[in-house]
Every structure is written in C-alpha cells, then in structure tokens.
Amino acid sequence: MPEEFIKVCKLSELENKRGKSFSLDGETDIAVFRINDKVYAVENTCPHNHSHVMHEGMVDKNLYVSCPIHGYQFHLETGKVPPDFNIVSSKLDTFKTKIEDGDVFVEKKKKKFKFFDW
Ligand code: FES
Structure with a gap:
C-alpha cells in the first residue's frame, strides 16, 4: 500500500528550531519541528x-x-528516550x-490503539 502524505503547512510558516502543532486528518495531533532545512514530525502527546505539549518543547543539538x-x-x-x-x-x-x-507533508498512518504507554 503506498504511503499517504497530508500537507500541513508551508515550510516558511515553521520557525527554525521551534515546533508547531497540527491536526493530521482531523484526528491525529502532531508536533512538527523545522531544524534548518529539515522537518520532523512526532506525536504531540x-x-x-x-x-498535548510536545510542540512547545525545546530541541537540543542532538535532535532531542x-x-x-x-x-x-x-x-x-x-x-x-536517550540511552542513559x-x-x-x-x-x-x-x-x-x-x-x-515549499510545502510540508506528513505521513498519514493507520490509527493504532494504545492501552498503556508505560
Ligand atoms: S508530561 Fe511530559 S515529561 Fe511529564
């Protein structure tokens, strides 16, 4: 099955080394970070x-x-998490x-159901 990507914003709307939250397809809350010319997306929770705060996190030089x-x-x-x-x-x-x-796209995943994170 081919990957499906959804446009979330323009690259110019992302501040370097800062995150921004988006709703992917109206149900998945993601945090998108621009680090120079690359873009990363993680769940925002x-x-x-x-x-739902990960978009407000600071990114260090090792991409954490x-x-x-x-x-x-x-x-x-x-x-x-870091190895240590x-x-x-x-x-x-x-x-x-x-x-x-100049547009940023994020992969749409099939919804996973989680019981517990820990
Ligand atoms: S809520 Fe994120 S580390 Fe505690």
Missing part, C-alpha cells in the same frame, strides 16, 4: 501524562525534544515528512 512539563526527552527521528535515561521506556510515535515546492 507526551507519553508521560498525555499532555524536551517535554516542557517535566523535561523528558525524545529523539525527533526515532521517538526514543532509564526512568521510562516509552517513546513518541514518529511520522515521515517531505518537503515539495
């Missing part, structure tokens, strides 16, 4: 307490975004992105 509430970090490409962070094993869901003619 922090797995720690299910707050910190949740603004308690500071847990997740990698923008893998969604994983052994408090949680959960991760953020990540989404493929692409930029075409």
Whole structure:
C-alpha cells in the first residue's frame, strides 16, 4: 500500500528550531519541528501524562525534544528516550515528512490503539 502524505503547512510558516502543532486528518495531533532545512514530525502527546505539549518543547543539538512539563526527552527521528535515561521506556510515535515546492507533508498512518504507554 503506498504511503499517504497530508500537507500541513508551508515550510516558511515553521520557525527554525521551534515546533508547531497540527491536526493530521482531523484526528491525529502532531508536533512538527523545522531544524534548518529539515522537518520532523512526532506525536504531540507526551507519553508521560498525555499532555498535548510536545510542540512547545525545546530541541537540543542532538535532535532531542524536551517535554516542557517535566523535561523528558525524545529523539525527533526515532521517538526514543536517550540511552542513559532509564526512568521510562516509552517513546513518541514518529511520522515521515517531505518537503515539495515549499510545502510540508506528513505521513498519514493507520490509527493504532494504545492501552498503556508505560
Ligand atoms: S508530561 Fe511530559 S515529561 Fe511529564
């Protein structure tokens, strides 16, 4: 089955090294980050307490975004916590992105049902 991408915004609407939240297809809350000429998309819901805040997180030089509430970090490409962070094993869901003619597209995934994150 071919991948389906949804346009979320223009690249020029994203501030460098900052996140912005979008509703993908009206049901999936995502956080999109522009880091120079690349764009990353992760789920916007922090797995720690299910707050929709990841778009407000700061990104470090290693591409880890910190949740603004308690500071847990997740990698923008893998969604994983840092290797030395052994408090949680959960991760953020990540989404493929692409930029075409100045527009940012994010992969639409089939909805997964989660019982627990921890
Ligand atoms: S709510 Fe995100 S780290 Fe606690």
